[in-house]
Amino acid sequence: MKALCWEGKQKISxxxxxxxxILRPDDVIIKITTAAICGSDLHLYNGYVxxxxxxxxxxxxxxxxxxxxxxxxxxxxxxxxxVVSFDIGCGSCHHCEEQEYSACDNSNPNRYMxxxxxxxxxxxxxxxxxxxxxxxxxxxxxxxxPYAETNSVVVPKGIADEKVLFLSxxxxxxxxxxxxxxxxxxxxxxxxxxxxxxxxxIRSAFLLGAERVISIDHYENRLALSKAAGAxxxxxxxxxxxxLDELNYLTGGVGPDSCLDAVGLEAHGHxxxxxxxxxxxxxxxxxxxxDVLRQAIQSCRKTGTISIPGVYAxxxxxxxxxxxxxxxxxxxxxxxxxxxxxxxxxxxxLDGKIDPSVIISHRIDIDQGPTAYQNxxxxxxxxxxxxxxxx
Amino acid sequence: MAKSEQQxxxxxxxxxSTAQRSYEAYFQDDGKQRPFSETINRPIAxxxxxxxxxxNFPIFLENLxxxxxxxxxxxxxxxxxxxxxxxxxxxxxxxxxxxxxxxAKDEGGFPFSLRINLVPAQANRGTxxxxxxxxxxxxxxxxxxxxxxxxxxxxxxxxxxAQRFKALCETGSVPTIQGQSSGREEDQSNDSKH
Numbered sequence: 001m002k003a004l005c006w007e008g009k010q011k012i013s014x015x016x017x018x019x020x021x022i023l024r025p026d027d028v029i030i031k032i033t034t035a036a037i038c039g040s041d042l043h044l045y046n047g048y049v050x051x052x053x054x055x056x057x058x059x060x061x062x063x064x065x066x067x068x069x070x071x072x073x074x075x076x077x078x079x080x081x082x083v084v085s086f087d088i089g090c091g092s093c094h095h096c097e098e099q100e101y102s103a104c105d106n107s108n109p110n111r112y113m114x115x116x117x118x119x120x121x122x123x124x125x126x127x128x129x130x131x132x133x134x135x136x137x138x139x140x141x142x143x144x145x146p147y148a149e150t151n152s153v154v155v156p157k158g159i160a161d162e163k164v165l166f167l168s169x170x171x172x173x174x175x176x177x178x179x180x181x182x183x184x185x186x187x188x189x190x191x192x193x194x195x196x197x198x199x200x201x202i203r204s205a206f207l208l209g210a211e212r213v214i215s216i217d218h219y220e221n222r223l224a225l226s227k228a229a230g231a232x233x234x235x236x237x238x239x240x241x242x243x244l245d246e247l248n249y250l251t252g253g254v255g256p257d258s259c260l261d262a263v264g265l266e267a268h269g270h271x272x273x274x275x276x277x278x279x280x281x282x283x284x285x286x287x288x289x290x291d292v293l294r295q296a297i298q299s300c301r302k303t304g305t306i307s308i309p310g311v312y313a314x315x316x317x318x319x320x321x322x323x324x325x326x327x328x329x330x331x332x333x334x335x336x337x338x339x340x341x342x343x344x345x346x347x348x349x350l351d352g353k354i355d356p357s358v359i360i361s362h363r364i365d366i367d368q369g370p371t372a373y374q375n376x377x378x379x380x381x382x383x384x385x386x387x388x389x390x391x
Numbered sequence: 392m393a394k395s396e397q398q399x400x401x402x403x404x405x406x407x408s409t410a411q412r413s414y415e416a417y418f419q420d421d422g423k424q425r426p427f428s429e430t431i432n433r434p435i436a437x438x439x440x441x442x443x444x445x446x447n448f449p450i451f452l453e454n455l456x457x458x459x460x461x462x463x464x465x466x467x468x469x470x471x472x473x474x475x476x477x478x479x480x481x482x483x484x485x486x487x488x489x490x491x492x493x494x495a496k497d498e499g500g501f502p503f504s505l506r507i508n509l510v511p512a513q514a515n516r517g518t519x520x521x522x523x524x525x526x527x528x529x530x531x532x533x534x535x536x537x538x539x540x541x542x543x544x545x546x547x548x549x550x551x552x553a554q555r556f557k558a559l560c561e562t563g564s565v566p567t568i569q570g571q572s573s574g575r576e577e578d579q580s581n582d583s584k585h
Binding site: 094 | 403429516554558561562564565566569570571572573574575583584
């Protein structure tokens with residue numbers, strides 16, 4: 001089969017590889033019909049996530065038709081079309097029983113490695129480094145789905161793939177991020193990053209009761225999409241006084257009730273601290289560039305909530321924790337417990353309340369993958385969300 | 392759901408028992424080195440039964456190919472960690488209440504032991520498994536240092552073994568990516584089957 005493989009920093013290639021096979025009794029194999037390139041794939045592309053190996057198959061936003069089932073699979077059958085969660089839960093450990101799937105104890109065969117870095121390692125993830133299990137991703141013609149009954153939702157026949165594909169990651173991620181904001185009716189939520197997760201978070205925040213959502217980015221195309229969803233917008237390249245003053249002005253000096261960082265470790269910007277972050281990262285003195293997090297902590301109202309769906313990998317420098325303490329901020333963060341949200345959010349889509357497909361900017365076939373990665377990395381104004389049409 | 396008074400009393404008793412054990416020797420006859428500990432979301436009787444079935448060991452103990460006879464003495468067949476082939480290790484086993492000890496016989500020439508004990512976990516969360524693998528590397532002290540650097544020293548092996556045992560108890564098998572597709576050279580033959 002054809003697959004998009006990581007070959008090193010900023011190098012993706014299309015390769016012919018072996019078809020996947022059933023390795024455990026609760027596996028299924030799917031024929032990928034549609035997959036996507038996620039913003040977090042760019043962290044791998046840019047070499048920010050350790051323990052990638054040359055030849056690893058990329059991709060964690062996947063859906064397709066089941067072509068083979070393992071002997072222990074009872075609730076799924078050949079021919080079912082499923083969307084697959086990006087994080088892998090075993091369904092049986094304490095965390096999975098608590099619906100905290102991304103903290104699964106058992107799915108990551110390399111958890112002992114992640115324990116060394118994080119104290120306690122989390123779930124395995126598709127196509128996201130060996131620290132996260134080393135599972136092959138789905139930017140390929142076929143995919144093995146372990147613990148398949150836990151990590152998938154069957155979609156009804158007749159619905160377009162593009163409507164439901166993002167149940168695999170960014171829609172639940174945006175939703176959980178908004179839920180993590182502890183929104184009360186009438187609240188104001190500021191969201192950094194108007195990319196796919198930011199867009200899903202905007203729409204989710206309104207559905208969860210926010211009165212105002214303020215979307216912050218510097219790509220006009222993305223901010224236009226935020227406006228279309230009802231958000232107010234700030235282009236940080238055009239804000240002379242800085243984000244803190246702008247948000248204080250917009251909220252009558254109070255600050256947003258919650259601040260949501262949908263950017264993560266590769267923040268851009270022209271502040272002194274942002275430039276310092278870039279310099280340190282360039283010479284290997286830092287891993288993450290947390291300028292959005294600094295802004296969110298400074299801007300949030302006293303006793304407000306910081307929600308962080310953006311990916312951070314390791315150590316953060318000069319984060320104003322004193323401000324967070326002084327203001328009594330609450331923090332919610334982490335990889336999404338996707339499986340908890342897939343079914344209820346499928347219903348949100350079927351009810352027509354949110355259409356995740358609005359974020360798609362490009363549709364490609366797998367042979368265009370390497371170029372798409374390059375363009376997605378360097379031309380974010382135009383390239384917002386890339387969908388790979390497979391079968 | 393609210394817990395009954397009886398369940399709360401049982402949880403208290405288990406908590407006391409766990410706390411008491413933490414001040415005792417790590418194992419009944421030796422307290423020299425702290426074992427690795429994992430909590431398994433299954434009752435202690437079930438975990439104990441899993442350990443009593445010696446044929447389960449090759450599933451969770453990496454490099455153990457098979458155990459040829461069960462009982463007090465048995466032959467454990469390990470894969471060589473460097474190069475091809477395998478080697479046999481005669482082992483003694485001893486069991487007491489919720490404590491399991493497997494130790495290589497002197498004539499095996501390779502000091503290896505695996506010790507496990509089980510205590511109830513707090514808050515009715517199943518069973519705490521305390522485990523310690525000990526061995527001397529077959530290739531001497533320098534190789535031992537290399538093993539530590541590469542992450543397969545005895546402590547790392549213990550962690551990996553305990554985590555795989557937990558997965559076996561909770562899910563019926565261990566997680567794996569062995570045999571999956573990749574773009575690495577060895578996986579590039581396109582033997583399409585779907």
